Amino acid sequence: MAVGIRDVARAAGVSTATVSRALGKGPVSDALREQVEAAVRATGYRPNLSARRLRSQAAQTIGLIVADIRNPFFTAVSRAVEDAAYRAGMRLILCNTGEDAEREALYLRLMQEERVTGVVFAPTRRTAERLRPEDFPFPLVLIDRTGPPGGHDGVVLDNVAAGAALVDHLVEQGFSRISGLFGSTSSTAEERRDGYLSAMRRHGLAPQVRTVLPDAEPAQGEVARWLAGADRPEALVLSNGLILMGAVRAARAAGLAWPGGIALAGFDNEPWTDLVEPGLTVIEQPVAEIGAQAMDLLFDRLKNPDQPVRKVVLSGRLIARGSTARR
Amino acid sequence: MAVGIRDVARAAGVSTATVSRALGKGPVSDALREQVEAAVRATGYRPNLSARRLRSQAAQTIGLIVADIRNPFFTAVSRAVEDAAYRAGMRLILCNTGEDAEREALYLRLMQEERVTGVVFAPTRRTAERLRPEDFPFPLVLIDRTGPPGGHDGVVLDNVAAGAALVDHLVEQGFSRISGLFGSTSSTAEERRDGYLSAMRRHGLAPQVRTVLPDAEPAQGEVARWLAGADRPEALVLSNGLILMGAVRAARAAGLAWPGGIALAGFDNEPWTDLVEPGLTVIEQPVAEIGAQAMDLLFDRLKNPDQPVRKVVLSGRLIARGSTARR
DNA sequence: ACGGCCTATGAAAACGTTTTCATAAGCAGC
DNA sequence: GCTGCTTATGAAAACGTTTTCATAGGCCGT
Incomplete structure (x- = not known):
């Protein structure tokens, strides 16, 4: 049933060591190498990677x-x-x-x-x-x-710079009540938040930050609550692609389609971000x-x-x- | 450096067989099992999966x-x-x-x-x-x-039925010049095409089919050429999510946003399909x-x-x- | 009290390779 | 033609486990 290197060796009339060398890079004469290759084909041998790894420690x-x-x-x-x-x-x-x-x-x-x-x-x-x-x-x-x-x-x-860049862009576009929603589980989201905060301070604006599990559904819920509240922001910075998607959903559901509704800026230039009208502003990652x-x-x-x-x-x-x- | 089952056995004062049994499901007295577990903790032992797989053939x-x-x-x-x-x-x-x-x-x-x-x-x-x-x-x-x-x-x-369902839906919506773009590499795309063809015949309509590598870029190119040609269809059936995305891009680029432009119906209820206005008609797969x-x-x-x-x-x-x- | 039967344990074989070690053969130099 | 060196090859060890096989001890029924 299971054909091993011993079977190949027997079929080729050589030792298992020679088979191993022929298959690897050891020194083998051309004649024997050919015999071994023929035997491999004849027997349908497939090396056992577990054994190989165990022995070679690689x-x-x-x-x-x-x-x-x-x-x-x-x-x-x-x-x-x-x-x-x-x-x-x-x-x-x-x-x-x-x-x-x-x-x-x-x-x-x-x-x-x-x-x-x-x-x-x-x-x-x-x-x-x-x-x-x-x-x-x-x-x-x-x-x-x-x-x-x-x-x-x-x-x-460079997450700090990227977070700040989004704020700078939004300010340049004329927004000032800019809030941020960031993932709760990663250092990356934290750094993006820090970039957001320092840029807001630099512009003399009041930051407003919330935190959420980095997935579309929780983000959608959080943004929906936010938009329904009294302190509805003009623009939102979202710390990754899934959160951005949740935000888009929430904005749609609230009837706040842009322009004129709420501005959104996020991360990850995913294939769909340029398809949802009029296109989502994002930081593209390499x-x-x-x-x-x-x-x-x-x-x-x-x-x-x-x-x-x-x-x-x-x-x-x-x-x-x-x-x-x-x- | 590398701590093996022998080291654990020595630390616990038992044989390697006992260690193996204690870690697996063999019969071992409670006292020894505890000793072994303590020795495992003390030595920081991690089993070698290659060795385990080799020996147990599982x-x-x-x-x-x-x-x-x-x-x-x-x-x-x-x-x-x-x-x-x-x-x-x-x-x-x-x-x-x-x-x-x-x-x-x-x-x-x-x-x-x-x-x-x-x-x-x-x-x-x-x-x-x-x-x-x-x-x-x-x-x-x-x-x-x-x-x-x-x-x-x-x-x-049930790809044949699904392909037909899209045609039925389009016909019901009042379309008749319905063409289909299908992936070239899978039996699935073929079956969807068959469903499309038989439904078109059933409705007494003239089918028109093209085939493409199932990825967004090739699909976009193909649809762009199609829309630029003389035989521009009213509606398109697309055989998977990536092709659908390519089609949306091509329609956008050609200025044929719906409604009034070209109708699109595809496969896979991907998260973005309900975000691109006014939503894409799809067959959702379980x-x-x-x-x-x-x-x-x-x-x-x-x-x-x-x-x-x-x-x-x-x-x-x-x-x-x-x-x-x-x- | 004794034979038979479980049960827990250890020694050693086995899994399928690669690698080490020994050896024989070939070859150059004298 | 012998010595020493290189090269191809085979025998056997090794990799770290699990599993088989043997054994000792305890327990049960008589």
Whole structure:
């Protein structure tokens, strides 16, 4: 039934060591290599990766742990990471935490048990704070979100600048009662909020901030309540694509379609943001670059374990559309 | 450095067999089990899954191979599959083929080398045709797309009925020059086209069909050419969410916003389809059900390898929105 | 009190590879 | 023609578990 390397060796009339070498990169004469390849074809042999990994102590696997694969930001980053892994001849294990700290812990444990080569991780704030490098026998690269300084390599957006850029843009467009709704689980949302706050102060405006679970439904509910209240803002800054979607829904439901209703500015240039009229103003993130850089950091760290911790900060790009049109 | 079961055994003063049994479900006295657990905590032991899988010949892993993870249909199905796997104590390997037959073959080979417990697969038409059960030592369940009858278990939408339903709806709304744009890589797109064709015939209308790679950019280009030509249709049926998005873009670019421009009806009730004004008419697929059913079929097959091949056909639901409003 | 039968435990085999170590053969230099 | 060096090959160890097999001890029925 299960054909192993011994069967191939027998069929080729050589030892298992020779088969292993012929399939790998060991020194084998051309004649034998050909015999072995013929035997492999004849027997339909498929190597057993568990055995290979166990013996060679090289999993050739990298783990990718993201918060929510439905968020197009993460699917885009995933593709970049997958491509890089693929090019390096590594497999990818993709895990979804749903912003749940317990599942994060579970998956981190799983990575250790898989003896992975390295991990790319977008942690919740709570987990990021407890992340200690010495607990992990593999390189751990943080993306999108960051932990305590000096802990792990990471790739993040310049979130403070991006948050401020949205405020600057809204002010320039003539808005002043600008409020912000930010995700509650990530350092990234916090930084975007800080950017929002400092820009508001700089403009001499009164900030107003709320916080919500970073998903469309909770955001929609929160915005709906906000719009129904007495302190309805003129413009809203939303800290990610899912929250932005919730806000659009709430604005629609309240009959506050723009222009003239409420101005919206958010993050992530998702495919639908230019389709909903008259287009949503967003900060576009360099998603492919984020994934690629994360893998670069990871491979660098493998090559050179003792180099100082590096943090790559990338800039977003403001895409102004109709949702923030001048009043 | 690497702490193994031997270290735990030494720390607990027992044999490795006892440690293994204490950690698994073997019969161990309460006293020893406690000692072992203490030793595990003290040593920080993490089992090596490669070794475990090698010895126990049970990968406890299921593979999921989809065409395009950016397609929200597949991300939604993935989550259902992941949940089911998680509940069954299995890990998931997620692979992305990008509708490329070569990568499909690559990943199927990978699954064999990983000795996975089973695979859930959305194959291209070309691969589906060549899929022979005897080539796979594990259960293979097809989703969304189907192969030759009697080959593998599968879960699909009633695509013929769904394609026809869109035509019926458009006819009811007063349209008659209804054309169809269908994906070129899947049996599913073919079936939807068949449904379209038979419904058109039934209504005594002249069908007009084109075919395209199932992604937004190619679809946009094709629709743009179509709308610029002499035979511009009144209404379009689009065979999946990405193609639908391309069509919306092309219609926008051509200044043919509805109502009054071109009517659009497609597949997949993606989150953005009700946001783009005045809403897109779609067939909603029971995504969670599809994933869950696929895993049910897989586990049933594991339990009972010789039962007859089963195909589960689920019905879609028409969601009528403004994009097909009566002329 | 004794034989038989469970039950908990340990020693060692087994899982399918890769890698180490030893060896034989080939070849250059004298 | 012998020595020393390189190279291809095979035998066997090793990777870290689980599982089999043997054994010792306790308990039950007689």
